[in-house]
Amino acid sequence: MAAIGQVKIRVPSGIKGGDIVRVRALVIHPMEIVERKDGKPVDKNYHFINRVIVTYLGKEIAQFDTSQSISENPFFAFAVKATDPGELKVIFLDTHGGRYEGTADIKLG
């Protein structure tokens, strides 16, 4: 079992300037679902990722509001227009205040 919060980002290789590339980001996380007792939901601070922020060259380009109806160890795929070489960063925030981030270098070649 990998540790919670481990982030993997996959970027295709051989990108040219101006290409639209598809990126996949994965984080190891339990994404707890609502427990039920006698049919009633139990109130507690469920541990799941509720926000994902994508930045490229230091600028926020997308953010996702996620819920518990996303699978355990969630992955998110999205597109990025690779205008300049630089850093792509994906930040995952969870309901317990956890902040997990991963980066990938966009290289143009």
Place this chain on the structure above:
Amino acid sequence: MATSIHRTMTRRGWLRALGWLGVALGLSSWRLGGARAASAQGHLADLVPEENVDATIKRLFAGRPIKDGASAIKLDLPLIAENGAVVPVAVEVAAPQTSQSYVKAIYIISDKNRRPLNVKFNLSPAVGQAYVGTNLRLGESTDVRAVVEMNDGTLLQAKRDVKVTVGGCGG
């Protein structure tokens, strides 16, 4: 003995008062709207409410008309999902993503889930193309819809049903 009990009581009272103060401060900042980044938001009151899909759509879009966008939206889903806990989905919008006209948000909604809104993707023109993908949890066989909100407020929708053999939401 009696004095020490008295002392611990007041100490407890103090701590409790401080705790309430903290809660009050937290709530007030939440009211002011700074809130999504703060921690401890997994309580039931903070989740998307349990409701049927019509209520979700009404809550999200407040009765704005939703046009059929089946030709513009490519919704990629399996026909049969053996495991409802992991159902891959991908949404691609054919329209180009320019600063004049772009896809602002993509909502993924599963009609029969207890909490129908699965995820909302907020996009900007810098992504180049409105393409998103993730894995959904589906409780039972259901329609899954992708609602695309353009920057001018237009709503488009594509819908597909998925057969789920084993539900993915526990019980």
